[in-house]
Structures are given as C-alpha cells and as structure tokens.
Amino acid sequence: MNQKKIILVTGATGAQGNGVASALLRDGKFQVRCLTRNANSPKARELAAMGAEVVEGDLNDINSLRAAVDGCYGVFGVTNFWEHFEKEYQQGKNLINVVREKVVQHFVFSSLPDYKALSNGKFAVPHCDMKAELERYAKYLQIPTTFMHIAFYYENFVTFFPPQAAEDGNYYFGFPQGETKLAMASAEDMGPIVKAVFDNPQLYKNRTVGVVGEDSACGEYAATMSKVLGINIRYNYIERDTYASFGFPGAEELANMFEVQRLHIPSRQHHLDECLVMHPGMQSFESWLEKNKHLFFAQQKEAEYSIY
Numbered sequence: 133m134n135q136k137k138i139i140l141v142t143g144a145t146g147a148q149g150n151g152v153a154s155a156l157l158r159d160g161k162f163q164v165r166c167l168t169r170n171a172n173s174p175k176a177r178e179l180a181a182m183g184a185e186v187v188e189g190d191l192n193d194i195n196s197l198r199a200a201v202d203g204c205y206g207v208f209g210v211t212n213f214w215e216h217f218e219k220e221y222q223q224g225k226n227l228i229n230v231v232r233e234k235v236v237q238h239f240v241f242s243s244l245p246d247y248k249a250l251s252n253g254k255f256a257v258p259h260c261d262m263k264a265e266l267e268r269y270a271k272y273l274q275i276p277t278t279f280m281h282i283a284f285y286y287e288n289f290v291t292f293f294p295p296q297a298a299e300d301g302n303y304y305f306g307f308p309q310g311e312t313k314l315a316m317a318s319a320e321d322m323g324p325i326v327k328a329v330f331d332n333p334q335l336y337k338n339r340t341v342g343v344v345g346e347d348s349a350c351g352e353y354a355a356t357m358s359k360v361l362g363i364n365i366r367y368n369y370i371e372r373d374t375y376a377s378f379g380f381p382g383a384e385e386l387a388n389m390f391e392v393q394r395l396h397i398p399s400r401q402h403h404l405d406e407c408l409v410m411h412p413g414m415q416s417f418e419s420w421l422e423k424n425k426h427l428f429f430a431q432q433k434e435a436e437y438s439i440y
Contacts, residue, residue: 138205140201150175151321153166159327162206166185169189171186171188192226197230201236204237211276215383224263243279277430280325280329282319285402302365304368308370309347315346321411336403345420347401352373
C-alpha cells in the first residue's frame with residue numbers, strides 16, 4: 133500500500149488553516165500534519181480526532197518549522213498580521229526559507245495584492261503589502277507556489293463591521309468602498325479551494341488563485357442582510373479621510389484598504405467564476421448568512437466599534 137503524501141497546514145486552528153485542514157482531512161487523499169502552538173487546544177484536539185497529525189511549533193522558531201516540514205510533499209502557509217504586526221514578515225520569511233530548504237514540491241501561500249503598488253505608492257496597507265512582499269520573496273527563490281488571494285470575509289459583518297442600530301430605526305454599516313463592488317467570501321471556503329489546488333498541481337503551480345464567493349456592491353449586501361435578518365439595513369459610504377480619523381486601532385489602514393479597492397479593484401468576477409468551477413458549493417453571501425444569522429444576533433451587543 134502506497135503511503136499518502138504529507139501536507140503541512142500552518143495556522144491550523146485559525147480561520148483559514150482550520151478550513152484547509154478540515155477539507156483535506158475529509159477528502160482523505162493526503163496525510164495532514166497540523167502546526168499549532170498548542171496541541172492541547174480544543175481545535176487542535178478536534179483536528180487530531182479527525183485524523184490529523186498535530187505538531188507543536190511556531191513561525192518564530194526555525195527548528196520547529198524544520199521538524200514540521202520534514203518529509204512533506206506540500207505546505208499550506210498563512211501568516212497573521214493582526215496578531216503579530218511587523219513581525220509577520222520575518223515569520224513568513226522563516227516559513228518560506230524552510231520550504232525551500234526542505235525542497236517542498238508544492239507550497240500554497242495565503243497572500244494578498246500589493247495595495248501600495250496598486251495606488252502608485254499613495255496608500256499603504258501593511259496587512260496586505262507585507263504579504264505581497266512575502267509573495268515576491270517566494271517567487272525570487274523560485275519555489276513552486278500557488279498564491280491564494282482571499283477576498284473580504286463574510287464573517288467580518290458579525291465581528292469587525294456589524295451593522296449598528298441608529299435613532300431612525302434602521303441599521304447601518306459603512307466604510308470607504310463607495311459604489312465599487314466588494315469581493316467577499318467565507319473563510320471556510322478557503323479549504324475546498326486549497327484542496328482543489330493541491331489535487332491539481334499542474335493547473336495551479338506558479339500562479340495566483342483568487343478566493344471569491346460573491347462580488348457585489350455594498351448596497352446589495354445591505355439588501356441581502358435586510359431580507360435574511362428581517363430588519364432594515366443600509367450601507368453608508370464614509371469617505372476615506374473621515375474613516376481614517378475615527379481613531380480606533382487600524383482605522384487609517386482600513387480606510388486606505390477600502391479606498392484602494394474603490395479606486396483600483398473594480399471587479400473580481402473572474403475570480404468568482406473560477407472558484408465556482410473549482411468548488412461548485414462555494415457559498416454566496418445570502419446562503420452563508422442564512423446558515424449563520426444566529427451569529428449576527430448573538431454578537432450585536434459585542435460590536436467593538438460604531439461605524440455608521
């Protein structure tokens with residue numbers, strides 16, 4: 133009996149990594165090794181119960197990465213700017229260096245477009261630009277890589293950007309996206325798309341795959357929320373400078389992100405079309421919201437910022 137090829141999933145207890153590990157485990161084609169800082173966490177134990185080999189390690193620790201990557205055919209890599217900030221670059225570089233050292237045959241890396249370059253240097257968006265720099269580094273080393281560019285999470289509407297009640301009886305969400313379409317996807321749909329990438333290396337090595345489940349204007353998302361949740365929800369366009377002045381951590385960076393998207397990313401329909409071929413079960417915003425509307429109501433009182 134042939135031994136299954138091993139795929140290492142980093143960030144296996146996070147939103148993207150957990151979706152990838154779960155999809156690969158359900159499929160059963162590969163042996164799945166999961167890297168986590170705490171092998172005894174509930175999510176790590178769940179992955180182990182599904183059949184994963186769970187190993188402890190840290191993107192800051194080169195030796196733990198070497199041990200985790202050893203013997204792997206493929207690696208899924210994801211870094212977290214919002215947890216580690218400027219340290220993200222070195223963490224990503226550590227992983228990329230070990231992937232090259234261990235001659236991994238297929239590296240799948242969760243990256244993002246270079247927003248500073250898209251805006252001709254006008255707007256810096258570090259959580260995107262840093263990943264783009266890591267993407268350039270992997271290309272420089274000529275590692276056989278597929279880069280994943282996942283869109284704005286549906287989940288953000290029940291965490292960072294929940295609609296807020298106003299005195300007029302309506303609910304509002306807002307940011308500097310304007311009328312430009314906002315590409316979105318569920319974090320959990322990253323898993324089936326990455327599985328398709330690993331299943332078809334001849335199609336996806338050395339290219340970028342965009343993960344998009346819907347590409348619509350914010351007013352359309354508001355109408356969908358109103359329909360599914362049974363309350364009046366409206367989108368409020370907030371200009372970039374106004375949003376940047378709100379003062380919460382990351383306000384200017386997020387303002388820049390939406391402004392670059394408004395001005396320079398008019399549509400990601402081609403990514404959506406490809407995803408529907410790769411994963412016909414890709415969730416639309418409405419189908420995702422129908423399944424998760426309880427999260428919206430449960431977290432309304434826990435919204436961290438008022439954005440209307």
